[in-house]
Amino acid sequence: MFSRGKKYDPNHSSSRRGEKRLTIQRGILAAASWCDNSGVADSTTIQARSAVLRRSFRRDFPAAVRGEGVYLWDADGKKYLDLAGSAAVNFIGHGVAEISAAMAAQAAKLEFVHTSQFTTPVAEEYAEELLAFAGLNSSDHFRGGAVYFTCGGSESIETALKLARQYQVEIGQPARHQILSRQQSYHGSTLGALSVSGNRRRREIYVPMVREFAHVGMPYCYRCAFDCTDGCHNCGQQYAAELERAIEASNGEAAAFIFEPVSGATLGAVVPPPGYLQAVAEICRRHGVLLIADEVMTGMGRTGRNFAVEHYNVAPDILITAKGLSSGYAPLGAVIASKKVVDAIADGSGVFLHGFTYNAHPISLAAGRAVLRHLQTRKLVEAADSSRPNTSAAHFKQALESLRTEEVIGDVRGIGLLRAVEFVADKASKRPFPPDQNFAGSVAAAALKRGLLVYPLQGSVDGISGDHLLLAPPAIITNEQITWAAEQLRAAVHEAFVSL
Numbered sequence: 374m375f376s377r378g379k380k381y382d383p384n385h386s387s388s389r390r391g392e393k394r395l396t397i398q399r400g401i402l403a404a405a406s407w408c409d410n411s412g413v414a415d416s417t418t419i420q421a422r423s424a425v426l427r428r429s430f431r432r433d434f435p436a437a438v439r440g441e442g443v444y445l446w447d448a449d450g451k452k453y454l455d456l457a458g459s460a461a462v463n464f465i466g467h468g469v470a471e472i473s474a475a476m477a478a479q480a481a482k483l484e485f486v487h488t489s490q491f492t493t494p495v496a497e498e499y500a501e502e503l504l505a506f507a508g509l510n511s512s513d514h515f516r517g518g519a520v521y522f523t524c525g526g527s528e529s530i531e532t533a534l535k536l537a538r539q540y541q542v543e544i545g546q547p548a549r550h551q552i553l554s555r556q557q558s559y560h561g562s563t564l565g566a567l568s569v570s571g572n573r574r575r576r577e578i579y580v581p582m583v584r585e586f587a588h589v590g591m592p593y594c595y596r597c598a599f600d601c602t603d604g605c606h607n608c609g610q611q612y613a614a615e616l617e618r619a620i621e622a623s624n625g626e627a628a629a630f631i632f633e634p635v636s637g638a639t640l641g642a643v644v645p646p647p648g649y650l651q652a653v654a655e656i657c658r659r660h661g662v663l664l665i666a667d668e669v670m671t672g673m674g675r676t677g678r679n680f681a682v683e684h685y686n687v688a689p690d691i692l693i694t695a696k697g698l699s700s701g702y703a704p705l706g707a708v709i710a711s712k713k714v715v716d717a718i719a720d721g722s723g724v725f726l727h728g729f730t731y732n733a734h735p736i737s738l739a740a741g742r743a744v745l746r747h748l749q750t751r752k753l754v755e756a757a758d759s760s761r762p763n764t765s766a767a768h769f770k771q772a773l774e775s776l777r778t779e780e781v782i783g784d785v786r787g788i789g790l791l792r793a794v795e796f797v798a799d800k801a802s803k804r805p806f807p808p809d810q811n812f813a814g815s816v817a818a819a820a821l822k823r824g825l826l827v828y829p830l831q832g833s834v835d836g837i838s839g840d841h842l843l844l845a846p847p848a849i850i851t852n853e854q855i856t857w858a859a860e861q862l863r864a865a866v867h868e869a870f871v872s873l
């Protein structure tokens with residue numbers, strides 16, 4: 374374990390002052406509990422300080438030193454099966470030598486130029502390839518569009534929000550500046566991204582700092598708010614109608630609507646009910662509101678399609694991706710804009726008023742391009758398709774479904790290689806565990822001991838209570854590895870339950 378410096382001394386006066394401040398903030402921070410993706414339950418012991426400002430001061434983190442295939446190793450030689458792809462990041466497996474070789478070759482040739490001065494061959498070629506990849510099912514939806522490269526999901530969201538706003542200004546709709554979004558969503562940790570996120574735990578204490586627009590409800594069929602007897606078709610339409618009312622209430626100020634086609638971290642792999650996304654797309658189009666699909670987590674094959682919107686035949690105006698784009702080999706995100714959006718700027722002011730020093734970084738792009746080639750030649754999108762027989766995704770689905778028999782597993786859901794299990798204290802009433810028990814964190818801790826990495830989250834029920842695990846392994850996972858992982862997960866659930 375890596376730790377450094379003096380031990381925390383509770384009797385020291387500055388420690389006491391800190392303690393007092395902490396007490397004042399405790400209520401709000403308890404609600405925001407940032408241990409939601411910590412991997413283990415927080416302990417109350419304060420560890421010796423690291424020079425790294427880590428996600429938690431209450432636990433120690435193993436130092437990861439190596440990765441290969443679906444496995445990671447820590448500095449003590451312990452091996453972990455990465456059933457969460459870190460946080461739905463890794464799609465192609467760890468330690469793929471051709472990716473690091475592509476990065477090294479790019480670094481040796483040209484490590485960096487600034488986008489205000491140059492473009493690069495890697496950016497131009499890769500952007501073309503991504504437009505084609507994004508347009509695959511819906512023929513060539515993104516033909517004539519363009520790609521803006523960033524360093525990750527949040528930067529991509531910021532870029533998309535500004536792009537949507539500038540589009541509206543360019544087409545003579547300067548009043549349109551509101552970005553509508555959904556209550557149980559997550560779009561990133563920067564302030565703009567938080568303003569359109571609904572994830573209470575991750576945004577609560579920053580709310581006074583962010584500009585807020587309407588957040589509409591979102592379908593969550595396991596806890597459907599409507600009395601659906603038609604497979605949730607009706608509730609899907611009602612949620613879509615709620616969006617239409619919000620657009621109308623904006624008095625012509627709505628610029629865009631942002632959504633995750635399949636819920637990522639916040640609700641845990643919740644798949645939309647039939648007809649919902651199509652209705653949403655139609656409403657946006659009718660009202661001149663741009664449709665922004667946040668596929669940071671679901672893009673690049675994770676759900677068994679190049680992008681999850683393809684499952685629903687929805688063609689967004691702006692498509693955002695990150696995570697699987699580089700599979701974690703380098704910081705990378707992309708905003709894929711349709712021709713309509715790009716034309717508005719190209720034929721209007723001619724300048725996109727936005728930029729980061731490191732956007733379109735050549736080494737990240739080399740990584741992303743190599744990842745795209747790799748997943749295409751290895752047919753990994755197909756491997757992630759759970760509706761195809763004998764794929765890793767089909768086996769994964771089956772293995773997780775077998776966990777439904779567990780007393781505390783209320784729901785097993787998802788699509789492709791993006792899945793979740795939701796825990797309940799009582800199956801019949803779907804009553805969640807008290808949030809301060811952090812049941813998901815306890816399961817994750819028990820899994821970690823067994824060498825299994827999962828992604829624990831809380832808040833699916835009302836933003837605070839509700840425990841689930843997000844599971845998103847690399848697409849190269851084998852049936853044997855899935856079977857082993859499901860056994861360990863079952864044992865981890867038992868252990869967490871008996872230790873309640």
Ligand SMILES: Cc1ncc(COP(=O)(O)O)c(C=O)c1O
Pocket residue numbers: 460525526527528530559560561562633637638667668669670695696
């Ligand atoms: C759907 C979605 N959007 C945006 C983000 C933010 O991405 P990043 O953490 O790369 O900034 C995430 C991260 O989990 C996400 O799941």
